[in-house]
Amino acid sequence: MQPEGLRAILRQHAGRLPQPLALRGDTRRYTYTQFLDEVERREALLRAEPEAVLALALENGPDALLWDLAALLAGRPCLPLPPFFSPQQRAHCLAQCRVNLAVADSGFSAELEAAGFQPDGHFWRRTVNGGAILPAGTAKVTYTSGTTAQPKGVCLSAESLLQVAGELEAASRSSAPAHYLAVLPLAVLLENLGTYAALLAGACVTLLPQRQLGIQGASGVDWPKLLASVVLSGAQSLILVPQLLLGLVTAIERGHLGPGQFRFVAVGGARVSPDLLARAARVGLPVFEGYGLSECASVVCLNRPGANRPGSVGQPLPHVRVRLAEDGEVLVSGPVLLGYLGEPPFTGPWWPTGDLGEFDADGYLHLRGRKKHQFITSFGRNVNPDWVEAELTQRGTIAQAFVHGEGLPGNLALLWPLDPACTDQVLADAVASANAALPDYARVRAWRRLEVPFSTADGLLTANGRPRREAILARYRSTLLELEHEVEP
Template sequence: MWPAADSLFAKLALHAERIALREGQLQFSYRQLLDEVSRRSAYLTQLGVQRIALDLDNGIDWLLWDLAVLKAGLVCVPLPGFFSPDQQRHVLDSASVDCLLGQDSPAFRDLGFVATGAGLLLRARPQADELPAGTCKITYTSGTTGQPKGVCLDAHTQLQVAQSLVSASASCQVERHLCVLPLATLLENIAGVYAPLLAGACVELLPMTEVGLLGASQFDLPTFLGALQRVQPHSLILLPQLLLALVNAGERGLPLPGSLRFIAVGGGRVAPQLLERADALGLPVFEGYGLSECASVVCLNTPQQRRIGSVGKPLEHLEIRLGPDQEVLVKGPRLLGYLGEPAPQGDWLGTGDLGHFDEGFLILHGRKKHQFITAFGRNVNPEWVEAELVQQLPIAQAWLHGEALPTNVAVLVPRFAESSDEDLAAAVEQVNRQLPDYARVHHWLRAGQPFSSANQQATANGRLRRTALYQHYRSAIDELMALDIFTTSEPCPGDAP
């Protein structure tokens, strides 16, 4: 067993007969959970495997195997179902996985895995990169370009984050947490599983289709609302687009559960207007911020300390300061290193995010590398404008481009197929009224298709792949600029490709 895991299992044992896990009619008490984890841990040890990938749907089985790998002192590699087949092959090979828990498939057999029954696939241990000492989990970032990178984490770092989250949310007395995001997502793994278990809560688990997440980027709102009504959870973790769907549902008069006490939202910029709309509905939403390199959460708003427009204050186990260029720097427990790369040096880890503090609350401006400079020398953080655009009902997705251009151009994905150019133009105009001139959408294009992982224009969790978008829409933008027509919020003639 990894040394830091001792404290986790000791704390779980204190909850004894309380219900720890529930999936429909199936449930496990804390005592039953520990017994089953011990059994599975012994089995993995008997097999002699070293690096175990989890290719399972959300459910009790995923969680039990994750804890069993931790107890056995082995390395867990969550395999995101929203990764492309090529990305999944990259994960299995780069992490030198020798045991795969999931369904047999030709793709896995091509990599040398052989089914042994009971959902296990084994292969001869491949040549493996040496891992940083203490690595118990390799989580892969979806990234914005290229193949995902493996982040090596130890048990101590993950559990410190989980314990800080327990402290931050203690006043909400969460007793039931519903996992909405895939368990292979580190945020749900740490904040939605480890933290509730440390607090003695019940982790409610459902297959992804039963919470409304279909494939890499499809979302079914009625299914999601139905799951909330059945489970009546006290807490959820949502991405901004899921929160937007929940708020839209409430504003349309659809019933929302009265049980919710803590809704954490992160993974992308949240427009203050959306949080104000959530407040008006009585939804207890708390924005946070984190990164895989720090085992997910580093800042969080709480009931005691909350400021709309900020991502909250740093968690109790770490420190944050700003670099000379306003880059957010973090000091505290963090990754041991990227797979196959040297360990990071120095006490302070650069996040690549820009921000400032206001009375201790961190306010983010956007990604350092996403900021562009217009032809007039003005710096623009496009995420700020994009977050405001998608608040408008006709706009589902937005990408803003203006590098070295005299005017900014947005590519817009309509929320509804029947949305007219006039609808989109009115929405853009509404946003422009709130923006300084240099950040406004001076011209826009109607997207040919939604931004998704399938067309490589977005990551699986919704982050824009800006380089891919530029390559796809570059010709249309160049044609627009050649027209030398800079009338505010006028669409380009015809749809973009």
């Protein structure tokens, strides 16, 4: 589907009687007619501006979706800035995309001013020499959540984005959810496409600021506030990461709300434990696990009504082909990235995902972990432990650090100090100092002091001093399990 196809569908919804509601914010509501009018008004403003990337530094709310769709219809590449990134990471995104035009909330004013922007009417502006060199056809630059200190910009076409949104709408169509609540930030590509899918279906999208929902940063959740928002919104459909699904299931188990309002709850972004899926099934919550990555326009496989196998991530959606390499790596062909920003365009037939998997006899994909050492937290954030360990060990206090967070709500660390006589408070201060330099999804939430350092002699270090991760996980399994309880919500 091309953007004009989306426009035509929105017009069809606007022609229905009675006039359906398209979008709700904390104080504003739009019918489909009003919604399309507002999108096209912003589209006209963008078409009057010189061609360049538009950055959106906006909290979840009507303006974020209206400007996002305006950019899509205007053919202007759009860069949504993730609120869970650190200011330094957002500055990197602005610099790499050579952004000279932005729409921003007041909370981002100081960052934009520091980057040389000035407010001017609807926009923030600055002068840059030359624009970013984007792959032809780029409609959106979505940054990965940062496997290193400098996240990478994934360039995607409008056709790919809308094709995936269409498949998401088709997958949930039999459930007919009429009210969709956006829980994740719109800068998360999966949530962005979730709102598109809801609009394609003619549903009503509710977009509230993250703090109003009770969500702070990448991992802080005020559960009573979030659950109240879910109930009051009348949400019938949600997209959740595992940690949020855990909170919803626990609340239903405790009788704080019932499962009856929900028709389709998608979960992805990180591994989901079979136990959690079983608990969701026992309380009657219609949960469907999926799998994807930004480089493949977010969604590759998805369980759905009539084709749901808990423990798998579902069968590949119709728009992609998926096969396994000889070593079990998942390879995807279909709507994949045009390229990374600043790198040559991607022209290969198969995208290597870095994930290991296997198909069962009925074509359901079961994931078996990552090829490399990077892990994904239970909030769906990619973290390379080398990055965090470097922050911990390059501040003059900590000699060795091992960081683990796969599928967890907070990262754990095992530490050995440079001075074995230093106090635990000195180590705590060093961890706090490192955390201050990291975005919240990469910070260490709990740590334990080692009794002896890692060494090559005990098989925990390679010959060049790198940690043997699997060996450390096996040796310190009980210690890490104890630490997990310290970061449980």
